[in-house]
Amino acid sequence: MYSVDELQRKVNDEIQYRINELTNKEPAELYAPVKYSLGMGGKRLRPVLLLLSYNLFSEDILNAMPAAVAIEVFHNFTLLHDDIMDNAMVRRNSPTVHIKFNENNAVLSGDVMAFLSYQYLMECKSGRILEVADLFTKTAVEVCEGQQYDLDFENRLDVSADEYLNMIRLKTAVLLACGLKAGAFLANTEDNLAEQLYDFGLNLGLAFQLQDDLLDTFGEQESFGKEIGGDIVANKKTYLLIKAFENASNEQLNELNYWIKQNDTEKEDKIRAVKRIYNQLGIREIAESKKEDYFKNSENILKNLPVEDDKKKQLQMISLQMLKRNH
Amino acid sequence: MYSVDELQRKVNDEIQYRINELTNKEPAELYAPVKYSLGMGGKRLRPVLLLLSYNLFSEDILNAMPAAVAIEVFHNFTLLHDDIMDNAMVRRNSPTVHIKFNENNAVLSGDVMAFLSYQYLMECKSGRILEVADLFTKTAVEVCEGQQYDLDFENRLDVSADEYLNMIRLKTAVLLACGLKAGAFLANTEDNLAEQLYDFGLNLGLAFQLQDDLLDTFGEQESFGKEIGGDIVANKKTYLLIKAFENASNEQLNELNYWIKQNDTEKEDKIRAVKRIYNQLGIREIAESKKEDYFKNSENILKNLPVEDDKKKQLQMISLQMLKRNH
Numbered sequence: 273m274y275s276v277d278e279l280q281r282k283v284n285d286e287i288q289y290r291i292n293e294l295t296n297k298e299p300a301e302l303y304a305p306v307k308y309s310l311g312m313g314g315k316r317l318r319p320v321l322l323l324l325s326y327n328l329f330s331e332d333i334l335n336a337m338p339a340a341v342a343i344e345v346f347h348n349f350t351l352l353h354d355d356i357m358d359n360a361m362v363r364r365n366s367p368t369v370h371i372k373f374n375e376n377n378a379v380l381s382g383d384v385m386a387f388l389s390y391q392y393l394m395e396c397k398s399g400r401i402l403e404v405a406d407l408f409t410k411t412a413v414e415v416c417e418g419q420q421y422d423l424d425f426e427n428r429l430d431v432s433a434d435e436y437l438n439m440i441r442l443k444t445a446v447l448l449a450c451g452l453k454a455g456a457f458l459a460n461t462e463d464n465l466a467e468q469l470y471d472f473g474l475n476l477g478l479a480f481q482l483q484d485d486l487l488d489t490f491g492e493q494e495s496f497g498k499e500i501g502g503d504i505v506a507n508k509k510t511y512l513l514i515k516a517f518e519n520a521s522n523e524q525l526n527e528l529n530y531w532i533k534q535n536d537t538e539k540e541d542k543i544r545a546v547k548r549i550y551n552q553l554g555i556r557e558i559a560e561s562k563k564e565d566y567f568k569n570s571e572n573i574l575k576n577l578p579v580e581d582d583k584k585k586q587l588q589m590i591s592l593q594m595l596k597r598n599h
Numbered sequence: 600m601y602s603v604d605e606l607q608r609k610v611n612d613e614i615q616y617r618i619n620e621l622t623n624k625e626p627a628e629l630y631a632p633v634k635y636s637l638g639m640g641g642k643r644l645r646p647v648l649l650l651l652s653y654n655l656f657s658e659d660i661l662n663a664m665p666a667a668v669a670i671e672v673f674h675n676f677t678l679l680h681d682d683i684m685d686n687a688m689v690r691r692n693s694p695t696v697h698i699k700f701n702e703n704n705a706v707l708s709g710d711v712m713a714f715l716s717y718q719y720l721m722e723c724k725s726g727r728i729l730e731v732a733d734l735f736t737k738t739a740v741e742v743c744e745g746q747q748y749d750l751d752f753e754n755r756l757d758v759s760a761d762e763y764l765n766m767i768r769l770k771t772a773v774l775l776a777c778g779l780k781a782g783a784f785l786a787n788t789e790d791n792l793a794e795q796l797y798d799f800g801l802n803l804g805l806a807f808q809l810q811d812d813l814l815d816t817f818g819e820q821e822s823f824g825k826e827i828g829g830d831i832v833a834n835k836k837t838y839l840l841i842k843a844f845e846n847a848s849n850e851q852l853n854e855l856n857y858w859i860k861q862n863d864t865e866k867e868d869k870i871r872a873v874k875r876i877y878n879q880l881g882i883r884e885i886a887e888s889k890k891e892d893y894f895k896n897s898e899n900i901l902k903n904l905p906v907e908d909d910k911k912k913q914l915q916m917i918s919l920q921m922l923k924r925n926h
Contacts, residue, residue: 298744299744299747299748299751301747301750301751302743302744302747353706353707353710356703356706357703357706357707376683376684376750379680379683379684379706380680380684380743380746380747380750382710383680383709383710383713383743384740384743384744386710386713386714387713387736387739387740387743388740390717390732390736390739391733391736391737391740394729394732394733394736401729402721402728402729405717405721405732406718406721409714409717409718409721410718412714412717413711413714413715413718416629416707416710416711416714417625417626417629417711419707420626420628420629420707421626423628423703423707424626424628
């Protein structure tokens with residue numbers, strides 16, 4: 273059984289190896305943004321989760337390593353394209369790809385990353401590789417659907433909490449779940465266990481995204497890697513804003529609507545005003561409590577997984593790290 | 600053995616069926632551009648070539664139909680993203696996706712088409728589906744490389760004919776070749792036959808792209824589906840322009856360089872002036888002759904393919920249709 277830290281190091285080494293491999297590939301203009309994107313680091317949670325799941329059932333983690341790389345490359349592809357669509361300038365405290373290079377580079381290098389992720393995935397020698405590829409593809413389609421909902425919500429004021437939770441399930445949670453299930457498939461585990469790991473990932477992913485919403489408004493710039501308050505400035509229909517709309521008095525509603533229309537105003541004024549309303553309504557606590565619900569669900573699913581308790585410890589540890597990172 | 604026309608109809612029916620399937624999928628904003636793009640029609644050469652190749656060895660073409668759809672969906676994905684990067688307004692006499700919808704739609708709907716193409720591909724039940732998926736992925740990476748070279752060439756004046764031919768091999772020819780080889784794989788044909796069909800496709804594809812260059816300058820707007828002279832206006836380093844640079848006198852060189860710098864001038868003036876130089880230098884004949892070389896290669900490869908002559912007739916016919924479409 274490997275520890276989270278050991279797997280993290282192995283994933284980092286493997287990704288560095290893959291980045292080096294790309295150095296000699298032509299055309300250089302296509303692969304430079306790929307290397308930049310993969311080299312930005314990040315927590316690389318998805319590959320580590322995949323390997324942790326695999327490692328519940330099998331020790332020879334090198335067999336699953338190409339799939340671990342694949343899911344990280346895929347994740348970075350989505351970031352490249354999302355950053356174009358969201359017109360985001362900063363990611364992990366560095367300029368986004370379409371800013372550092374240009375928009376065409378970000379579109380095309382993103383595309384090639386999507387295909388490289390399949391190339392890496394299919395390196396896995398496993399009797400269930402076709403099932404893994406199908407799961408991966410289904411997940412990729414869902415992630416696109418999630419991003420589309422996210423874009424659609426920008427132009428709507430009537431997004432419900434359920435719609436929002438479905439959106440983050442698609443945009444964020446299914447990829448974590450996919451990694452965990454793929455790890456189980458690659459280790460030739462029984463289907464029902466793979467399914468439980470998928471559900472564990474879904475709940476963990478939902479909690480994780482709710483935390484991301486909380487950090488975007490209440491976090492620290494340095495550790496968050498993006499500009500604090502970006503969601504408020506962009507009128508993102510996060511769980512926080514949706515709950516504020518649900519709970520606001522008429523006066524607070526007018527105030528929220530006023531600020532949502534202020535797109536040319538000083539960012540800081542808008543952030544301060546909306547946060548004040550959030551504080552009046554206890555929005556932080558409401559979102560924390562929803563996040564806690566999902567996290568508890570994930571803990572219970574893991575507890576009930578028919579695997580020795582000792583082996584589950586690393587998955588418990590990474591969940592805690594993911595959910596308590598600003599505590 | 601099916602005729603080209605029969606397969607064309609079957610492909611059209613199948614794609615229409617897939618478009619209808621997408622009608623109920625949510626979010627509608629994601630799938631509307633996919634349906635629009637697939638519904639624009641086009642010649643659907645790639646799926647027909649795949650089925651013709653399969654049909655050389657096997658009659659039950661329905662087995663290969665999902666792969667045929669996959670390659671057309673993939674091709675349309677590349678058109679969506681290329682049109683963003685090239686800032687193209689018109690495709691098949693209709694507005695391009697990023698004009699008809701918006702740029703975010705074109706990025707994200709393109710992405711989902713890439714994944715839908717894998718979804719369709721993996722529906723094929725074949726003992727060699729993993730090899731087909733690997734070929735498909737390798738080809739997709741190459742198509743991205745080709746597009747990057749094409750973009751790079753925009754900012755260079757020293758592109759050689761060899762560099763250009765390598766670019767169109769990657770951007771256009773490998774996908775036709777991939778379809779032909781995939782058809783052979785799906786029919787469980789011997790590797791060396793699959794390889795010969797790949798080479799047939801490469802040569803046919805190179806001839807086809809050279810013809811596209813010729814049509815862009817010397818064709819008729821109505822049948823071409825794009826604006827005539829677009830390559831000249833955009834200073835595209837086509838085979839025509841590269842050969843003009845190679846063969847130009849000093850005076851003609853100065854004139855070409857003058858017109859390349861004129862980006863705000865009347866389009867018609869620029870097109871007329873560059874065409875005049877092409878005519879002085881016999882560029883049309885030079886390009887036609889190169890196209891003919893590749894076409895002859897493809898004919899010879901097909902002639903030598905160890906398959907009954909009778910069965911090859913449909914592939915011969917579609918090649919002629921592809922290469923003589925403006926005659």
